[in-house]
């Protein structure tokens with residue numbers, strides 16, 4: 001469980017420690033030292049002592065908080081914290097955190113103030129996923145007053161982080177300046193707002209169910225990051241936006257702003273078929289090739305493979321951070337073993353390449369083949385090519401040459417691209 005040293009997570013820690021025999025899994029305590037304040041090492045020590053006094057296993061992880069400009073300090077610290085904890089927890093472990101009812105209602109209000117859509121307004125889920133990390137929030141329906149009562153009854157000693165008083169931070173401004181006033185008028189404020197968040201979470205489930213159906217109808221392919229634009233246009237405008245957002249989330253990408261989402265739908269999807277419109281956001285890009293919308297990560301094409309001069313065996317070859325070439329042994333197909341003896345050269349398109357494809361009697365230009373296979377223009381330069389004695393013998397992932405083929409009862413080697 002994530003223990004900041006603050007009151008809420010201290011209550012959770014104390015409850016878990018005093019009821020540990022009721023939990024089948026072993027509970028461990030993790031504190032993250034963000035190193036953002038001068039006292040942070042003292043807090044870490046305080047947390048270690050509290051955990052030791054309750055005989056709980058304790059880990060302290062030090063992190064560097066970066067990328068503050070884009071997301072704000074609170075969010076950058078959270079990302080660094082989750083990344084560090086994710087490294088610590090096993091695949092079957094879950095992380096318990098101490099957010100409570102007021103945290104939930106404040107989150108809803110903060111999302112409302114930034115003009116969030118349905119998903120953001122659903123605020124925090126009792127069980128959610130951050131990359132591979134499963135996060136459980138057992139206190140989400142419990143009021144801060146009830147937690148304070150527990151902490152006082154058990155004489156807990158917690159840390160008051162001075163930055164919690166800084167009303168330059170939006171959440172603190174709401175908490176200290178706005179909430180007391182609202183609560184005077186609406187004593188059930190937190191429960192009511194949390195109920196709204198729950199209702200919105202439920203609406204989101206329905207929207208996701210619709211998006212899931214629509215994903216099939218637009219022939220979305222998560223491996224390629226592609227979908228069919230004609231099919232997309234058969235949906236109503238809100239459904240187009242809904243399915244596109246859902247798809248981008250499935251690709252594990254940051255969602256574009258509403259404006260950029262709309263630009264994808266108008267500028268990219270409605271452009272002339274031969275146009276090359278694109279919209280980029282964060283490190284992602286949406287492009288169109290013919291009738292297909294492609295959404296991908298903007299990667300610099302690394303030419304590291306050029307350091308692999310010649311290939312003599314069927315070992316996997318690392319192309320870049322995401323791709324490798326592996327060899328599939330097949331009877332009568334691919335590249336015959338003998339060609340490896342003098343070495344295969346691996347490179348990318350330079351222009352003017354020709355190949356006689358397996359089963360064909362004539363040569364065709366690579367450019368024509370790429371067009372015929374409808375390979376998006378921007379992907380063409382990153383398709384690995386294999387040469388044997390200056391002759392193109394394989395367009396990796398697509399086809400091999402007739403001249404490289406083994407005899408029908410001989411084993412050949414088919415180069416295939418896999419994710420690393």
Ligand SMILES: Nc1ncnc2c1ncn2[C@@H]1O[C@H](COP(=O)(O)OP(=O)(O)OP(=O)(O)O)[C@@H](O)[C@H]1O
Pocket residue numbers: 001002003004005006007008009010030031032033034081096097098099103161
């Ligand atoms: N430095 C940290 N180390 C470990 N867990 C943390 C840390 N900061 C926050 N958390 C976890 O995230 C939850 C929410 O964080 P938030 O910043 O809202 O709380 P806090 O005011 O710092 O602490 P608390 O919620 O314990 O009073 C905490 O309850 C705790 O479980």
